[in-house]
Amino acid sequence: MPTPRLLSLAALLASASGCGQESGPVFPATGPLDAEIEASVAAARAAVEKEPRSGPAWMAAGMTFEGNDLLAQARDCYGSALAALETPQGWYRRSVVEGKLGALEDAVRSIRRAIELVPDYAPSYWRLGGYLFDQGDFDGARQAFQRSSDLDPQFAGAWAGLARVELAQGRPAEALALLERARARFPEHAHLANLMRTALVEAGRGEEAGRMRPPASAMSPPGKDPWQAEFWRYQGKPLMVRAREKLEGGAPQEGVRLLEEWLAGGSVDPNASAYLAWGYFLLGRAQDARATLAAALALDADNALALAMLAKIQESSAETEQALATCERILGADPSNGAIQAQRGRLLTKLARPEEAVRALAEALALDGRDPEVWAALGLAQDALRRWEESRPTLERALRDGARAAGVRAALARAYVETGRAREARELLEGAGSLTPDEQSLLARAKGEPR
């Protein structure tokens, strides 16, 4: 006769699997997917169709979905994985997804089961503390964070959790004492620094808080978490893609957080470090950026991505000569790198070497002609050389394709005026909202010199 505990476990597993499927688990459906994600999902589907009772295959599918923010599908897959083979990692991942979905009671149940299976894994208690904290169970959260810290004193997230509990309960002095000890261990931990700032404000020491370095990336890595690292490693490429999208899409804090968490999990990857450096740079942490790049290049001196990021940072820091040298170093190893060739062209323009710039930019466009900004850069270089018959079609294409570089409209108007196309110049400028002095002058010329 099954014991109540076993019955309870059976019920938990049944709920995890989503149902008591007679005919086996069903692979979750999705809407239309990006091609890259579609390929990952298809591979995961093929693996579970080959071995429908394989826990690892379902775990992989779950991580594939989770790594692409398809959380409901991930939760279903983890359920199927647990039904096939119960593992602490399965419950751990399921709790993470449930937490992201806002199903905190489910997340607590799942992480408690992971703890039952492996009682000495510090990150599980940290997760549990976070869920309980979000539910307002501060005593429970404190116990969980304390257990996490006891198991792994280097787990910074546990210290942060304990400080959050003190703050949430209106005890800033206790939070400050705890944070001072924590920051002695983890002086660069951004989350701890942010909590310190909050604690100072709540202790009536706002002026001191104001003197601290401004908040950077709030969500620093909590500490060593091999199960999480397994997830990041599995999702390495999508993670990098997502991190890059965050960095390039104007959310550098998010990108930095993703990369920091991944690297904190034990991954060594110069490419990730290169992107992380760029993220730091976007956040105004230039020293961190250069240090991270130096570490990446120490691992791989010819890493093209790290060098490309270095060139970006140099260019953005007005170190034009150095940036040019870095670009040429990259092109020495990879002459077909169109983006770097385009950057080299821009740098040559800045260095008032327009002939070379035109050659470089034309070469860049021959390698990859999709970026309107490169067309714009070429057109501007041609304009600087007064090659208006050449700059006119170049700039027309740049504008047509949506180039945003400053001066493109004026340069095209000038090309029209100088090549006897006053009507086109008028149409171009009269259709614009506000005009620069240069454009106003060109419009006056166009009006005075009808074609």
Added chain:
Amino acid sequence: MRTVLACLAATALAACDAGSTTEPTAPAAAAGEAWFVNEATARGIAFRHTTGHASRYLFPEIVCGGGALFDMDEDGDLDAYLVQSDGATKARAERASNRLYQNGGGARFTDVTSGSGTEGHGFGMGAATGDADGDGDLELYVTNLDGNALLRNEGGGRFSDVTASSGTAVNLWSSSAGFLDHDLDGDLDLFVVNYIYWSEAFERTCYAPPHGETYCGPKAYDRPTPDTLLRNDGDLVFTDVTRAAGLAEVLGNGLGIACLDADLDGWTDVFVANDASPNHLFVNQHDGTFVDRASLVGCAADQDGMVKAGMGVGVADVDEDGDEDLFVVNMQNEPDSFFRNEGSYFVDRTAASGVKPITRPMTRFGVGFHDFDQDGLFDLYVANGNILHSYKSYGPDPFAEPNMLFRGLGAGRFAEVEPRGGTSPTEAHTSRGAAFGDVDNDGDVDILVVNKDGPTYLLVNEAAKRGHWLGLRVLERGRDAIGATVEVRAGKRTWTRGVRSAYSYCAANDLRVHFGLGEARAADEVRVRWPGGEQESFGALAGDRYWTLERSAPAR
């Protein structure tokens, strides 16, 4: 003690009669009982908001939708103004217009837009209301993507567009706005919250798996703006004093506003909720300037230092300590921020509020604290609608989400009311602005919710009442005393509430101040702290009715 009381029955407000004859009962609300009934259509509000979305995802489309509840014709009941958007890149003449609905009494609305002068054809965001010319009726300020409009109330339901002569156009993408007397010179100035510098030329393509192309967030544009302060120089002429006030260099992606006296110094401060950039708390320096002290006093970011996507702002003295607290709502996967005011700083008490795990899956915009069931505790209503394609489907609108209603439990804690959103059945659209006010003058607070690309909700409060109420119209020199604070004491309880129209999201709200009294049938004392700090007691007031409180001390 100077006491100036005038029951609004004398000024033809039906609620006085209703209040004096209606005996509120105090049964516990049955579990699962709806608190609100959506009666928009039945009561004559047929407004359907449209973004005019075609194929390209244009950023303004995803955050628009606002309106106002205000008594435009001085007949004692709230009229409704709904702001249309309809095509971020369309010519003005091609756009559908804003709509004005006149409340004929008992919350029976009639569309009186035609000929009212309120049509407007900007790509609309929201509205603000205040008596800017001091003639006793409310002007209407409409925020747009492409130039705002100030509409002077000419009386009789007619408005004239005085934007150009008043200098109030603000050619930025404005979101929320609020009237305030920032310099205590006795007239209402205007604080306009601006979002980002945007034009079609700056539009970007953003991608979110698994749905492909979608709307970008503000960081993708990286074009934050300053907010705008327009000083009222009299005769409906305003001067842009943004730079002189010290605001020009303070950038953000502003969406929500609450004007409050955060530090209880008698001068109005301004809190601005910013999207993906730190919130501002512009503390009034008493000389026409402001200093942003949000990061120093703990309301720029949450407890963890996370800068979140601030949308709407709720404001009320939730912990009954005499100063007003702030509740900033955020986007999916970000908890709200309940900033409890401790006098000289704020503490983030979201985790203890009970709201955190419940709202986090949603993206929240409109928000308001009101005591909907009159039990003496502030409740909380949150209007939700995603900005990304939802992973959960709530019908054909991929951004739709149900709204949420929380019952106050005291001590800053809340519990969600079922059915979700307080209506049965639960409704789901892409909600944005929510305006709060007693549209049927029955003594409880109703809600007007504007849904992006959807029909409007008029949520009439039918909650089982757990106590008594008190409604106050607070006047100074004949106009609503925006910036005054009212304290109501009954037994051992003291409730504090500001006189304001601007809070929530892109909304103008009922200027009357509503208090749930719980078991108390009357207030033992009502005190008003007027702008500038002078206090005046109005003595004991009976509950379950509206009163008008007029300042008797010399006004500024």
